Amino acid sequence: MHRKEDARFLRGHGTYVDDVTLPGMLHGAVLRSPYAHAKIVSIDTSAAEAHPKVRAVITGETLAGLNLAWMPTLSGDVQAVLATDKVRFQGQEVAFVVAEDRYSARDALELIDVDYEALEPVVDARKALDEDAPVIRDDLEGRTDNHIFDWETGDAARTDEVFANAEVVTTQDMLYPRVHPAPLETCGSVADMDPITGKLTIWTTTQAPHAHRTLYALVAGLPEHKIRVISPDIGGGFGNKVGIYPGYVCSVVGSIVTGKPVKWIEDRSENLMSTSFARDYHMHGEIASTKDGKILAIRVKVLADHGAFNGTAQPTKYPAGFFGVFTGSYDIEAAHASVTGVYTNKAPGGVAYACSFRITEAVYLVERLVDVLAYDLDMDPAQLRMKNLLKPDQFPYQSKTGWEYDSGDYPRTLRMALDLAHYDELRMEQAKRRDAGELMGIGVAFFTEAVGAGPRKHMDILGLGMADGAELRVHPTGKAVLRLSVQSQGQGHETTFAQIVAEELGISPDDIDVVHGDTDQTPFGLGTYGSRSTPVSGAATAVVARKVRERAKIVASAMLEVSPDDLEWEKGRWFVKGDPAAGKSIQDIAMAAHSSLELPEGVEGQLDATCVYNPPNLTYPFGAYVCVVDVDAETGQVKVRDFVAVDDCGVRINPMIVEGQVHGGLADGVGMALMQVMAFDEDGNHLGGSFMDYLLPTSMECPSWRLGETVTPSPHHPIGAKGVGESATVGSPAAVVNAVLDALKPYGVRHADMPLTPAAVWSAAQGRPFRT
Ligand code: MCN
Ligand code: CUN
Structure with a gap:
C-alpha cells in the first residue's frame, strides 16, 4: 500500500x-x-x-x-x-x-x-578527568571534577576468569565519533x-x-x-x-x-552546533576465543563524552542506554562492560540519531571486534560469525548481560545475505584483484537490536513509565479514527497504523484516519524514539481493534438473535457458525451499535475502545549486512559498489515502508562510516557548522541497495511485529568499515576509526608495504 x-x-x-x-x-x-x-x-x-x-x-x-x-x-x-x-x-x-x-x-x-x-576548555574527553582539568559544572554543588557517572553490566569476575584461560585474546581501541542526526527540517516552535x-x-x-x-x-x-x-x-527527527x-x-x-x-526557528548552523549530537564513545574492546574461533567472552571499557550538560535521552536505569547488548548476536560464556560518562565543553545530547539507545555503538564495537579477531586468526569473517551465532533453539535467549532476546533464526538470515551477495564469488574476485594490486573489500556485519522500550517495571524517563495509549472510535457508518500517543517524523504512521486496524477489523485503511501529535486530541504516551512505535503503540492499536471486534460480536449477536458463542469472525464480519450467509459486516454492526437496537443488559452502545499497552518485553529485530567496496589506493577514495541487507523485523505491516526505512538507515551508515563527523579544534570551536563541512551522503555515494528479508515473528507482540526504524543505521556502519578495512588488509591495517575519509584511508595505508 x-x-x-x-x-x-x-x-x-x-x-x-x-x-x-x-x-x-x-x-x-x-x-x-x-x-x-x-x-x-x-x-x-x-x-x-x-x-x-x-x-x-x-x-x-x-x-x-x-x-x-x-x-x-x-x-x-x-x-x-x-x-x-x-x-x-x-x-x-x-x-x-x-x-x-x-x-x-x-x-x-x-x-x-x-x-x-x-x-580553558575541556575538548578531549580523555583529559576530562585529569587532576588539573578545569571544572565545567561548577554550578552543581560540591563539584570538583567532570565525572558524570560510572555504570557497569555483566559479570566482571567470571569474564576475567574466562579471559585468563583463553587461548586467544584480541584487543582493539576504537572511537565512535560524534555525529549529528541533521534532519532536513531544523528544530523550532x-x-x-x-x-x-x-x-x-x-x-x-x-x-x-x-x-x-x-x-x-x-x-x-x-x-x-x-x-x-x-x-x-x-521533516525528519532521527532522534534530534x-x-x-x-x-x-x-x-x-x-x-x-x-x-x-x-x-523561533533554528538555522542549519544552530541545529548542527547546539542540538543533540550522537555517539562520541571512546571504546576499548577485548574479545577472547579459542584458536579455532569459538568466541568465549567480551570485555569493554567505554569513556562517554556527554558534553556540557547530561542531556541524553534514555530510560532512567540505563545511563549508557542499551549499550548492555554489546554481546551482539553471539553465544558467549561471559561478558562485562563499564562505562564512564564525562562532561566536556561541547553541546549536550548524546543519544539521538537512529541509535536504539546506544545500540549503534554496541553493535559497531562487537562487529569490529569480531572482524579484528578474524584478522588475527586469519579466518573468514563470515565463517567466524556463522560459527558463533546463536542457534534458533536457544530462543528465548538470556544474554550474559541480562537481556531476553525474544526470537530469531540468525544463521538463516546470514546465509541469505551471503547468498544474495554471492559471497564466495566475491572472495575469488577479491583474490584476483589483489594479485593485480587492486583494493577491493567485503564487509560483513550481523546485528541484534532491542527496541520497544519498555516494560514499565524496568523503564521510565524522568519517572514516566514507558507505556502508550491508543483510542479507536468507530463512527455509525463504519469509518474509524485512531488516536495515538506516538508521532511520525516521516515513518508513515498514518498508513501503517491504519493498516493494523484494517487487518484486525476489515475496514479499508482509507476509511481509517490516524490522529497523532496533538496532546489535546490523543491519549497519553511517551512518544516515538528507539523504534518503539510499532512494538508499543502498534501493539496498543492491535489490542484496541480487537476490543472493538469483541464489542461488535455482542452487537452482532443481538442483531442476529443468536448467542455470541455461536458467532465466528472472518475479516470484516461476524457470521453464524455453519451458516456463513447469516452474518453482519462491521459497517452494519457499527450502525446498529449507534441505533435503537436492544443490547443485552450491561452492554453499552457504540464500538469505541481504548487501551494502554505496557509491553512485556522489548522486541529484538536483527539482520545480516554485506558491503562491497572498491578503494582507490592512490587517493584513498572509497566507492561502495554493492550493499546487501537482509532484515528480520518479524511480521511486516507495510513492506514498502519497511524497505524505505532500511534504505534511509543504510545511507546513514555509509555517511557515518565514510564522511560524517562533528570535529572540534583545541579551543573547542565547532568545525562542522554547515553542510559544507558536515557531510551528508547523497545518492552519489550510495549504491542501489539490495534487500532481502526473513520473518521471525515476535512471540509476545500481538501481531508479531518488531521495530525496524533504526535497524539499518545500527547495523550498517560496521559493514562499511569492515569492508574498507578488508580492502586495506594487504597493507596490514587492522583498524582505523570512522569517518574513513579519503585522507584517513590514504594515511592508514601510507608507509606500509602492499602484500597479497
Ligand atoms: N513497520 C512495519 N512493519 C514492522 C515494523 C515497522 O511496517 N514490522 C513500519 C511502522 O509501522 C512505521 C515504520 O515502519 O511506519 C517504522 O516503525 P518503527 O520501527 O516502529 O519505528 P518508529 O515508527 O518508532 O520510528 C522511529 C524510528 C527512529 S527512533 C528514528 S531515529 C528514525 C526512524 O524511525 N527517524 C526517522 N526512521 C525515520 N524515518 C524517517 N523518514 N524520518 C525519521 O526522522
Ligand atoms: Cu536514538 S534516535 Mo530515534 O530513537 O528517535
Whole structure:
C-alpha cells in the first residue's frame, strides 16, 4: 500500500512548524556563545532594546527572575536555558530577542554586548578527568571534577576468569565519533500564551508531545490541561527532536512577556552546533576465543563524552542506554562492560540519531571486534560469525548481560545475505584483484537490536513509565479514527497504523484516519524514539481493534438473535457458525451499535475502545549486512559498489515502508562510516557548522541497495511485529568499515576509526608495504 501521507507531502502541502503563522506573531532569535568555555562578566542589552522593531530581550537574568534559567534534562541533570554564570559550549544560548520580524530579531542580536572572560576548555574527553582539568559544572554543588557517572553490566569476575584461560585474546581501541542526526527540517516552535484563558499552545518539532507537555508543566509550573503541545508534520527527527531545547522554552517566555505568539526557528548552523549530537564513545574492546574461533567472552571499557550538560535521552536505569547488548548476536560464556560518562565543553545530547539507545555503538564495537579477531586468526569473517551465532533453539535467549532476546533464526538470515551477495564469488574476485594490486573489500556485519522500550517495571524517563495509549472510535457508518500517543517524523504512521486496524477489523485503511501529535486530541504516551512505535503503540492499536471486534460480536449477536458463542469472525464480519450467509459486516454492526437496537443488559452502545499497552518485553529485530567496496589506493577514495541487507523485523505491516526505512538507515551508515563527523579544534570551536563541512551522503555515494528479508515473528507482540526504524543505521556502519578495512588488509591495517575519509584511508595505508 502506498503512503496515505504522500498525497500532501509530495505536493508540498505538508504543514511544518515553520508553516504555522498566527495573527500578530512575533519572531525570536537566539544569541549564542562564541566561546566553548567562558565566564560571563556582563551583558548589555540596551542597544538591542532600542531597536525600533524589537519587543523584548530576554537574558538568563530575566529567566532567573521567573525561576526558569535552568531546566531539567532527560537524564536528571540540569541545563541552562540562557546562560547566567558562564558559557559551557560554543553555540550555547545566551540571550533571546523577540522582534516584529525574523530579520530584525537577527539584526538585534548584534547589538547585544556580552563581555566574556575566556576559560580553558575541556575538548578531549580523555583529559576530562585529569587532576588539573578545569571544572565545567561548577554550578552543581560540591563539584570538583567532570565525572558524570560510572555504570557497569555483566559479570566482571567470571569474564576475567574466562579471559585468563583463553587461548586467544584480541584487543582493539576504537572511537565512535560524534555525529549529528541533521534532519532536513531544523528544530523550532511557535508558542502562543492566551492571556485570557491562560492556555499555552505550542506548535513544536517534537517526537514526544505528551512527554514534552508534562515537562513544560513541571518546569513552568503551569497546569497540564492549560498546555497544548502540537507536533504538526515533522521533516525528519532521527532522534534530534526528542529533547526540549532552550529555544522552545524561550519562545514560550517570549510569548508570556509580549502577550503575542512567538515563533523561533533554528538555522542549519544552530541545529548542527547546539542540538543533540550522537555517539562520541571512546571504546576499548577485548574479545577472547579459542584458536579455532569459538568466541568465549567480551570485555569493554567505554569513556562517554556527554558534553556540557547530561542531556541524553534514555530510560532512567540505563545511563549508557542499551549499550548492555554489546554481546551482539553471539553465544558467549561471559561478558562485562563499564562505562564512564564525562562532561566536556561541547553541546549536550548524546543519544539521538537512529541509535536504539546506544545500540549503534554496541553493535559497531562487537562487529569490529569480531572482524579484528578474524584478522588475527586469519579466518573468514563470515565463517567466524556463522560459527558463533546463536542457534534458533536457544530462543528465548538470556544474554550474559541480562537481556531476553525474544526470537530469531540468525544463521538463516546470514546465509541469505551471503547468498544474495554471492559471497564466495566475491572472495575469488577479491583474490584476483589483489594479485593485480587492486583494493577491493567485503564487509560483513550481523546485528541484534532491542527496541520497544519498555516494560514499565524496568523503564521510565524522568519517572514516566514507558507505556502508550491508543483510542479507536468507530463512527455509525463504519469509518474509524485512531488516536495515538506516538508521532511520525516521516515513518508513515498514518498508513501503517491504519493498516493494523484494517487487518484486525476489515475496514479499508482509507476509511481509517490516524490522529497523532496533538496532546489535546490523543491519549497519553511517551512518544516515538528507539523504534518503539510499532512494538508499543502498534501493539496498543492491535489490542484496541480487537476490543472493538469483541464489542461488535455482542452487537452482532443481538442483531442476529443468536448467542455470541455461536458467532465466528472472518475479516470484516461476524457470521453464524455453519451458516456463513447469516452474518453482519462491521459497517452494519457499527450502525446498529449507534441505533435503537436492544443490547443485552450491561452492554453499552457504540464500538469505541481504548487501551494502554505496557509491553512485556522489548522486541529484538536483527539482520545480516554485506558491503562491497572498491578503494582507490592512490587517493584513498572509497566507492561502495554493492550493499546487501537482509532484515528480520518479524511480521511486516507495510513492506514498502519497511524497505524505505532500511534504505534511509543504510545511507546513514555509509555517511557515518565514510564522511560524517562533528570535529572540534583545541579551543573547542565547532568545525562542522554547515553542510559544507558536515557531510551528508547523497545518492552519489550510495549504491542501489539490495534487500532481502526473513520473518521471525515476535512471540509476545500481538501481531508479531518488531521495530525496524533504526535497524539499518545500527547495523550498517560496521559493514562499511569492515569492508574498507578488508580492502586495506594487504597493507596490514587492522583498524582505523570512522569517518574513513579519503585522507584517513590514504594515511592508514601510507608507509606500509602492499602484500597479497
Ligand atoms: N513497520 C512495519 N512493519 C514492522 C515494523 C515497522 O511496517 N514490522 C513500519 C511502522 O509501522 C512505521 C515504520 O515502519 O511506519 C517504522 O516503525 P518503527 O520501527 O516502529 O519505528 P518508529 O515508527 O518508532 O520510528 C522511529 C524510528 C527512529 S527512533 C528514528 S531515529 C528514525 C526512524 O524511525 N527517524 C526517522 N526512521 C525515520 N524515518 C524517517 N523518514 N524520518 C525519521 O526522522
Ligand atoms: Cu536514538 S534516535 Mo530515534 O530513537 O528517535
